[in-house]
Amino acid sequence: xxxxxxxxAQTVLNAIADSILVCDDGxxxxxxxxxxxxxxxxxxxxxxxxxxxxxxxxxxxEGRRELQNHLRTLQTALPDAAEQPExxxxxxxxxxxxxxxxxxxxxGVRTPWLxxxxxxxxxxxxxxxxxxxxxxxxxHELRTPMxxxxxxxxxxxxxxxxxxxxxxxxxxxxxxxxxxxxxxxxNDLLDxxxxxxxxxx
Amino acid sequence: xxxxxxxxAQTVLNAIADSILVCDDGxxxxxxxxxxxxxxxxxxxxxxxxxxxxxxxxxxxEGRRELQNHLRTLQTALPDAAEQPExxxxxxxxxxxxxxxxxxxxxGVRTPWLxxxxxxxxxxxxxxxxxxxxxxxxxHELRTPMxxxxxxxxxxxxxxxxxxxxxxxxxxxxxxxxxxxxxxxxNDLLDxxxxxxxxxx
Numbered sequence: 001x002x003x004x005x006x007x008x009a010q011t012v013l014n015a016i017a018d019s020i021l022v023c024d025d026g027x028x029x030x031x032x033x034x035x036x037x038x039x040x041x042x043x044x045x046x047x048x049x050x051x052x053x054x055x056x057x058x059x060x061x062e063g064r065r066e067l068q069n070h071l072r073t074l075q076t077a078l079p080d081a082a083e084q085p086e087x088x089x090x091x092x093x094x095x096x097x098x099x100x101x102x103x104x105x106x107x108g109v110r111t112p113w114l115x116x117x118x119x120x121x122x123x124x125x126x127x128x129x130x131x132x133x134x135x136x137x138x139x140h141e142l143r144t145p146m147x148x149x150x151x152x153x154x155x156x157x158x159x160x161x162x163x164x165x166x167x168x169x170x171x172x173x174x175x176x177x178x179x180x181x182x183x184x185x186x187n188d189l190l191d192x193x194x195x196x197x198x199x200x201x
Numbered sequence: 202x203x204x205x206x207x208x209x210a211q212t213v214l215n216a217i218a219d220s221i222l223v224c225d226d227g228x229x230x231x232x233x234x235x236x237x238x239x240x241x242x243x244x245x246x247x248x249x250x251x252x253x254x255x256x257x258x259x260x261x262x263e264g265r266r267e268l269q270n271h272l273r274t275l276q277t278a279l280p281d282a283a284e285q286p287e288x289x290x291x292x293x294x295x296x297x298x299x300x301x302x303x304x305x306x307x308x309g310v311r312t313p314w315l316x317x318x319x320x321x322x323x324x325x326x327x328x329x330x331x332x333x334x335x336x337x338x339x340x341h342e343l344r345t346p347m348x349x350x351x352x353x354x355x356x357x358x359x360x361x362x363x364x365x366x367x368x369x370x371x372x373x374x375x376x377x378x379x380x381x382x383x384x385x386x387x388n389d390l391l392d393x394x395x396x397x398x399x400x401x402x
Contacts, residue, residue, distance in 0.1 A: 163366075174353055
């Protein structure tokens with residue numbers, strides 16, 4: 001390893017916007033790049049020298065548990081680097097995408113160290129969520145007029161509002177078939193929203 | 202800077218799944234981490250020693266141009282690290298999110314060097330796109346039965362299929378109002394799809 005490469009690596013970690021944390025085999029943070037220090041500052045945390053668990057305590061429990069399970073797997077088996085899963089961590093105001101990797105520990109240590117890359121994805125995440133929420137809302141709102149249309153067409157066909165001329169009946173039959181077609185499509189939209197809600201929330 | 206920190210930085214760059222490229226003031230790639238070497242291998246490119254432009258040639262022109270403009274800005278003015286924009290690059294099969302940062306150059310050089318972090322976001326990107334395509338398709342499909350319903354209700358109200366009893370007319374009026382309400386909602390969905398298509402494609 002050339003000296004220049006080593007300095008370069010350090011300079012890269014100083015420059016990038018992603019937060020990098022390195023955690024030793026004892027679960028302690030031994031390195032945080034400037035972006036990581038900036039990230040944890042509003043939480044009154046200075047990561048270096050802290051247990052990783054203390055740094056992660058700013059996140060909601062769900063994602064934190066998933067990450068901690070994944071970190072345990074990384075320290076016991078060495079999976080292919082290409083298969084690192086993205087884990088989403090949330091604070092009250094921020095959404096963070098985390099990738100973790102096992103790192104060779106110093107000589108004499110058997111448990112791998114861990115490198116965590118934290119990226120702020122609050123903005124793209126919220127944009128997707130707003131869109132999903134909108135589609136979900138519109139799909140639900142479509143049901144009310146649809147139910148009303150369905151009901152009145154059915155009553156008209158039953159002759160509740162008066163007898164029908166044969167041509168009127170034909171027209172109302174066509175309307176009813178189209179109403180059924182729309183109901184199916186709206187249910188498809190609602191299914192997508194439901195699947196999504198189950199995944200995201 | 203401690204020697205251990207320098208080695209650690211190098212080890213981090215070796216371990217992480219994100220591709221890192223460092224580009225010097227002359228536009229040449231002077232460093233690529235193992236993930237970056239793996240990423241460019243299927244394109245028969247070994248980034249180190251190549252012009253950055255050669256590495257970027259694997260991506261479609263739109264994102265590439267945006268990135269190159271951004272890199273020029275980074276090398277002429279030093280913006281706040283927190284304001285680095287995400288730039289999306291696409292090949293035929295992959296979607297890559299790029300963050301670029303200016304790096305202090307070696308002593309005697311005035312133009313900043315550049316650190317590029319490339320992350321494969323193909324899977325989340327495609328998931329979002331599939332969902333959007335589905336919503337767009339359903340919204341368009343809703344229009345056909347809607348138009349048919351609207352047309353037949355209007356004909357019935359005009360008495361084209363025969364005269365109406367007052368109660369039938371009241372029912373059909375209610376149906377028509379609900380049809381109008383649905384049309385507005387479906388147009389809202391179509392607007393979202395159109396805005397999205399303009400942004401994504």
